[in-house]
Amino acid sequence: MKVGGWQLHETHGTVRCELALRWEDRDHPDSVAWVEWPAEGASALVVDAQAALLAAYPLALWHGERRLQLDGEVCPRLADHTRTAMALLAEWVPGVRAPALEVTERPPSAGGPPVPDRVAALCLSGGVDALAALQANRAQFPPGHAARYRAGIFAFGLNSYDIGDDGRPRPERLRAYQEHGARLAQLAEHCGLRLVRVASNLRSLYPSFEAWGAVAHASPLAAFGHILRRQVRSLAIANAGAGVGAGIVPHPLLDPWYSSHDLDVHAVHATLPRLEKVRALTEWPEALSALRVCYLIDLPPEGERNCGRCEKCLRTMVQLLAVGGDALARAPFPTRDVTPHDLQRIRFDGLAARIFFREVLPALEGQGRDDLAAVIRQRLARDEPSPATPETVAGRMRRWWRGR
Numbered sequence: 001m002k003v004g005g006w007q008l009h010e011t012h013g014t015v016r017c018e019l020a021l022r023w024e025d026r027d028h029p030d031s032v033a034w035v036e037w038p039a040e041g042a043s044a045l046v047v048d049a050q051a052a053l054l055a056a057y058p059l060a061l062w063h064g065e066r067r068l069q070l071d072g073e074v075c076p077r078l079a080d081h082t083r084t085a086m087a088l089l090a091e092w093v094p095g096v097r098a099p100a101l102e103v104t105e106r107p108p109s110a111g112g113p114p115v116p117d118r119v120a121a122l123c124l125s126g127g128v129d130a131l132a133a134l135q136a137n138r139a140q141f142p143p144g145h146a147a148r149y150r151a152g153i154f155a156f157g158l159n160s161y162d163i164g165d166d167g168r169p170r171p172e173r174l175r176a177y178q179e180h181g182a183r184l185a186q187l188a189e190h191c192g193l194r195l196v197r198v199a200s201n202l203r204s205l206y207p208s209f210e211a212w213g214a215v216a217h218a219s220p221l222a223a224f225g226h227i228l229r230r231q232v233r234s235l236a237i238a239n240a241g242a243g244v245g246a247g248i249v250p251h252p253l254l255d256p257w258y259s260s261h262d263l264d265v266h267a268v269h270a271t272l273p274r275l276e277k278v279r280a281l282t283e284w285p286e287a288l289s290a291l292r293v294c295y296l297i298d299l300p301p302e303g304e305r306n307c308g309r310c311e312k313c314l315r316t317m318v319q320l321l322a323v324g325g326d327a328l329a330r331a332p333f334p335t336r337d338v339t340p341h342d343l344q345r346i347r348f349d350g351l352a353a354r355i356f357f358r359e360v361l362p363a364l365e366g367q368g369r370d371d372l373a374a375v376i377r378q379r380l381a382r383d384e385p386s387p388a389t390p391e392t393v394a395g396r397m398r399r400w401w402r403g404r
Helices: 049-062 076-092 128-140 171-191 209-215 218-227 252-258 274-281 285-289 311-322 340-344 351-366 370-382 390-403
Strands: 007-011 014-022 031-038 067-074 100-105 119-123 149-156 194-200 232-238 264-268
Touching: 014 049, 031 049, 031 218, 049 067, 049 076, 049 100, 049 209, 049 218, 067 076, 076 100, 076 252, 119 128, 119 218, 128 149, 128 232, 128 264, 128 274, 128 285, 149 171, 149 218, 149 232, 171 194, 171 285, 194 218, 218 232, 218 252, 218 264, 252 264, 274 311, 274 351, 311 340, 311 351, 311 370, 340 370, 351 370
Parallel strands: 067 100, 119 149, 119 232, 149 194, 232 264
Antiparallel strands: 007 014, 014 031, 031 194
């Protein structure tokens, strides 16, 4: 794969940075990756080969490109880190291989000196992991401390079907993003954060959610952080907390490999059980009211932010029931209970889902919800996960669409 330089276009109050991806071994037309920012403050952005590397390498890895050639300069530490991340993913993910990285290794110019007071930032989606990370940071570090988060990055385009087949944001999903962004902006103001909005089509360049989850996920977020590195000195990426040894990829220990001499990237809560995060969030009403966990396969009805039907919604609703009290009633879901029939409708063959549902069983039974626990045990025994590889994804997606 050959990756050219970024091309910048300013229009309608936004700055779009486009990156040409030229395939060498994949029989596919050239692709264009783009990242879009509000024009206000765009002069402080650093759009260079470092962001291009983190945006492009998982695609080259997944599609079997023999090399990854980039124009521009990349911090030697980031280049070495990326080779390490590719080697680890090639070991963990069946059927992928690490491409040779061809890039000039030299500390790149940032287009000007960094601002004197660069801040700590958090990727802030409004999900359980991000909100729990924000909650813990506020408890651990007093205002004014260098490690206290003062910026939150809120990205559009990383959910299912955000980008249409024409490569443009789907209007109805962009509206939902903007509505959720307004809620997060209120929470950010309450917490003393600056909410930074960004949009991208990177997720849509992958053939499936499984491909994205296997090799990407955190690297595009790190790319956004490198674009902001004149203003941001560290970027925290909240982890699902499934456990370092759980076999989840991308592994949380990959995140630090996206650091350079100018930007520290790290995972948060790599081992904290998700149920404990949910339990803590029930004690923070402002965050609980802003919670959005939905996969957004189908947009929720007007006035709702979570569909209450997808696996992730139901998993979170079950966790809220398991912690007891009126937690589910206070959270933004369309219903106030979960039935055994609800759980029978969803799939349990995803590794993360199996871990989270297994984790919740003791607490759920402790709340007297044996009806739900029985269904979960039955489905865990029946549905077995299968690995995500380039060879198996196509068949699994065909079966999924037939099911739809």
